[in-house]
Amino acid sequence: xxxSRRRFWISVLSTAAVAMAVLCIAPLIGSTSINYSRALAxxxxxxxxxxxxRLPRVLLALLAGGxxxxxxxxxxxxxxxxxxxxxxxxxxxxxxxxAVAAICLGWREVGHLPAIWLASFAGAAxxxxxxxxxxxxxxxxxxxxxxxxxxxINTICLAAILFLQYIATFGQTFAIVRWLMGGIDAVDYSxxxxxxxxxxxxxGLIFLRARDWNLMxxxxxxxxxxxxSVSRLMLSGxxxxxxLAGSVTALAGPxxxxxxxxxxxxxxxxxxxxxxxxxxxxxxGAAFLAICDTLARTVLAPTxxxxxVVTALLGGPFFIWLLRSKxxxxxx
Amino acid sequence: xxxxxxxxxxxxxxxxxxxLDAVTLTFDAAQLVTIIGPNGAGKSTxxxxxxGLRPGHTGRCEYRGIEPEHWPRxxxxxxxxxxxxxxxxxxxxxxxxVVLMGRTPHCDGLFESPADLEAVESALAITGTLPFRxxxxxxxxxxxxxxxxxxxxxxxxxxxxxxxxxxTFLDLQHQVAIYRLLRDLSRRGMLVVAVTHDLxxxxxxxxxxxxxxxxxxxxxATPAEVLAPERILEVFGVASELHRGPEGRPxxxxx
Numbered sequence: 187x188x189x190s191r192r193r194f195w196i197s198v199l200s201t202a203a204v205a206m207a208v209l210c211i212a213p214l215i216g217s218t219s220i221n222y223s224r225a226l227a228x229x230x231x232x233x234x235x236x237x238x239x240r241l242p243r244v245l246l247a248l249l250a251g252g253x254x255x256x257x258x259x260x261x262x263x264x265x266x267x268x269x270x271x272x273x274x275x276x277x278x279x280x281x282x283x284x285a286v287a288a289i290c291l292g293w294r295e296v297g298h299l300p301a302i303w304l305a306s307f308a309g310a311a312x313x314x315x316x317x318x319x320x321x322x323x324x325x326x327x328x329x330x331x332x333x334x335x336x337x338x339i340n341t342i343c344l345a346a347i348l349f350l351q352y353i354a355t356f357g358q359t360f361a362i363v364r365w366l367m368g369g370i371d372a373v374d375y376s377x378x379x380x381x382x383x384x385x386x387x388x389x390g391l392i393f394l395r396a397r398d399w400n401l402m403x404x405x406x407x408x409x410x411x412x413x414x415s416v417s418r419l420m421l422s423g424x425x426x427x428x429x430l431a432g433s434v435t436a437l438a439g440p441x442x443x444x445x446x447x448x449x450x451x452x453x454x455x456x457x458x459x460x461x462x463x464x465x466x467x468x469x470x471g472a473a474f475l476a477i478c479d480t481l482a483r484t485v486l487a488p489t490x491x492x493x494x495v496v497t498a499l500l501g502g503p504f505f506i507w508l509l510r511s512k513x514x515x516x517x518x
Numbered sequence: 519x520x521x522x523x524x525x526x527x528x529x530x531x532x533x534x535x536x537x538l539d540a541v542t543l544t545f546d547a548a549q550l551v552t553i554i555g556p557n558g559a560g561k562s563t564x565x566x567x568x569x570g571l572r573p574g575h576t577g578r579c580e581y582r583g584i585e586p587e588h589w590p591r592x593x594x595x596x597x598x599x600x601x602x603x604x605x606x607x608x609x610x611x612x613x614x615x616v617v618l619m620g621r622t623p624h625c626d627g628l629f630e631s632p633a634d635l636e637a638v639e640s641a642l643a644i645t646g647t648l649p650f651r652x653x654x655x656x657x658x659x660x661x662x663x664x665x666x667x668x669x670x671x672x673x674x675x676x677x678x679x680x681x682x683x684x685x686t687f688l689d690l691q692h693q694v695a696i697y698r699l700l701r702d703l704s705r706r707g708m709l710v711v712a713v714t715h716d717l718x719x720x721x722x723x724x725x726x727x728x729x730x731x732x733x734x735x736x737x738x739a740t741p742a743e744v745l746a747p748e749r750i751l752e753v754f755g756v757a758s759e760l761h762r763g764p765e766g767r768p769x770x771x772x773x
Binding site for chain 1: 569570571591592593594595596598599600602605607608609610611612615616619620622623628629630674
């Protein structure tokens with residue numbers, strides 16, 4: 187089974203190639219047609235459109251999509267449930283609440299770091315701890331209870347966000363609404379660099395423990411009896427998972443279903459081995475969100491729809507189908 | 519020779535009366551020991567303490583002179599394998615991947631070493647699970663699953679194997695197959711401790727039976743000594759007769 191090594195490289199490189207292809211092609215698509223030779227020759231307006239509006243946006247979508255898919259795989263392993271994602275667990279709305287609170291309080295920077303980012307991370311972490319606390323009490327819980335916990339937390343966070351919006355000033359309300367609509371926007375390269383510097387190491391750290399996550403996805407005692415230090419692994423999962431979900435939410439707002447569709451589709455194709463699943467989810471999630479974003483800005487061009495709307499339209503029906511098939515298998 | 523396990527007044531209580539109350543036992547290598555007793559007698563708790571999965575017990579439980587919790591986790595996992603009562607797997611792992619998980623304490627890299635693959639191959643062969651190595655674990659029958667889980671423990675190459683009710687819900691063929699395998703492993707020097715509800719399986723295969731009742735050791739001896747009708751009546755509240763099967767093995771008929 188030098189086989190397993192070959193399988194790993196084939197899967198990882200082919201998904202990476204898909205993400206690269208999207209990176210090359212997506213910036214060319216849009217309301218104004220441009221071409222690379224003109225853009226690279228520095229000719230206006232192709233150059234500006236490519237490097238200042240489209241490329242940063244595609245890069246952001248790639249990074250955010252990859253991060254969301256990896257966070258999905260991670261939460262699914264931690265909770266041993268294929269329906270666990272940042273969005274369904276309420277972690278994304280926790281991050282939103284954090285961000286909205288930061289806007290309301292007028293925080294801009296905390297020790298040179300953007301306040302919205304930190305607040306999102308904190309909100310995500312609090313919700314994740316809450317859900318996991320509910321979920322692991324009494325050892326194990328059904329996915330339905332888990333989803334109900336997620337729905338409740340979503341509702342609470344939404345109510346809190348509405349309340350904050352109500353008491354906010356007019357200017358703040360505008361900022362909040364604009365931010366909540368989410369969506370991938372053209373960002374400057376220094377923000378992108380920050381985002382990459384946050385997301386990529388986190389993904390890497392999760393991947394390094396891929397074998398341990400395999401055992402954890404089967405059971406805690408199962409992992410512990412095979413030499414995994416469960417509490418340390420779970421702690422790293424909490425921190426890295428809420429960090430990923432919080433970072434994405436801070437920059438792109440709440441985007442659902444990427445962490446659900448991508449890992450599920452890949453498991454059907456590649457199986458459950460996290461050594462394959464984690465890197466392939468990163469690249470596939472990246473490509474998926476970048477494609478969705480390209481659709482979002484071209485389908486009704488020049489009007490742009492938030493990318494969250496596109497992922498929800500694709501992901502919502504898929505989620506219901508998954509829920510139904512899961513229930514059937516539970517009843518059998 | 520010092521025993522592998524020595525338990526001295528080991529106990530466990532959550533709230534209310536202790537689940538396990540001052541159990542003193544030792545276990546040596548190359549034995550097949552079964553632990554029997556009614557529901558709630560503390561069998562699983564005892565096994566959990568021995569596996570190092572139930573911290574906070576009272577008394578002492580030492581493996582080679584060190585409490586399981588104080589062993590480095592991976593080093594302990596190279597010595598002692600534990601098989602839980604049931605395993606519900608949510609994700610599409612293949613049988614072979616489940617077996618491969620037993621190698622976790624032995625390897626550091628992202629990919630398995632030749633030694634890992636060799637151990638997996640032989641574990642699959644020993645347990646007769648080669649035919650369904652590539653199948654989704656969730657699609658296997660109860661008996662096949664249990665064999666795969668056992669293969670995973672064999673691949674771990676431990677000196678001690680702890681099993682919590684390995685044959686519950688299995689058909690006769692798989693029950694016997696699993697106990698034959700456990701007996702072979704113990705003949706080759708492994709300490710095998712299995713919790714079971716099936717007294718006749720215990721009688722047929724075990725070198726030694728430990729009877730737990732209300733968290734205490736009610737008996738600890740060879741099957742023939744332990745399975746006397748008086749004791750069965752006292753511990754389980756069921757009348758029985760003790761017969762001799764082939765090879766002089768005791769055989770219980772419930773009356």
